Amino acid sequence: MISSNTRKYTVVSLLVNGVSHDVMIRSADTLLYTLREQLGLTGAKYACGNGDCGACTVLVNGKPMHSCLTLAIESINDEITTIESMKHSDIRSAFVANWAIQCGYCTPGFILNCHALVNEHPDADDEIIEEWLKSNLCRCTGYQEIKDAVKSVLEANKLKAKENSNLAQ
């Protein structure tokens, strides 16, 4: 048995943004609740609580995940990334440059999802981008600007790769 929690509260270690944190959790606590209430990482937002809106998205081992649909205890041994570690990321800068933000409530979830998208699909076409973006809702309906931000990072990455390959030759 690699983990169990047979008392009401257990102290477990979670690896968040490259740092190991001891947190005191109930088995029933979601990862979202633990990140916000135990670690003060309030970038992941509570909205639908049902996995429908994507406002709570974090990365678990590089994959976007609804933290409202994940138990904290499930995430032991996983590498969790939240918006707080994305200050200097290309995708965050692209959101700013493309005005892909309106009220901002959905933005952390979108940024993390889009970060995983450009990493996983460096050649993403419109179909893949749309499929991934359907996981997050923006009630200000800023989808076009978000898509533009994703495309700008994909293009910049391709350019960088080309320059690097020219340098190598």
Added chain:
Amino acid sequence: MISFDFEYFKPESIDEAIKTFSSEWKLGKKVVYFSGGTEIITFSRGGKLTVDTVIDLKGIPECKVLEIQGDRLIIGAAVTLNQLIESNLFPLLSETTRRIADHTSRNKITIGGNLMSQLGYREGLLPLLVADAVVTVANQTKIEEIPIEKFSGSELKEGAFLTQIKVPVSNLKLPSKSIKRTRTSKVGYPIVSLAALVHEGKIRVAFSGINSLPFRSTVIESILNDKKMSDQQRIDKAITKLPSTITDDLLASKGFRQYTFGKMLIELNSVLEEKL
């Protein structure tokens, strides 16, 4: 937030899972197996479910397998829908599961969880029904194989759980098509969803959404394969042979579901004829 407490176990073997269930069960506790857990978490949060003990199956190697072994594709019950889609080992299953929930949710939802869902859609079942899949179920005394058409999650013995799905390799790459109609957006529960393949020149097709539970009907298939009838005659006759009353709910009326069913059968016919 889930308002009640439960105990959580993550066993590393089938035997350990069965023993944990048994010992908790004997204490009079309500025990559930947990794979992706999306339904358990949402139902628990919404007050539709309370449990005393959760047994997470993701630590069991047999439940995480996704590979061809001999003449069968082996899919562990805890394989996520996105892992299935990305592997594309069974294209019809990839195409069908790609329309279940949204991309991020599919990183968590597992095929076992979909087949065991309390919701009536279970679209992951459709490609398995037409491809002669079998499932393996572990219980207190043995691990047994059950043909997919005889598998019903709600009828599993207390303490038993789904470990794997096995699909004959010969049925993985047959001409196939998945079609789904939802109420509004691409992501949503089906008004009607179907998965079909052509096996030895005959169409096999399974449906979800039109009735309260997913099904494959050989009677409907023989009607759809009867080329002496026109498209409309086949549709009219197929509707009379549905296993139960057409679902009539807030998602879609009975009449609209019937209309959609007919349109989808025409589309299916033309797509599969093209593929052949």
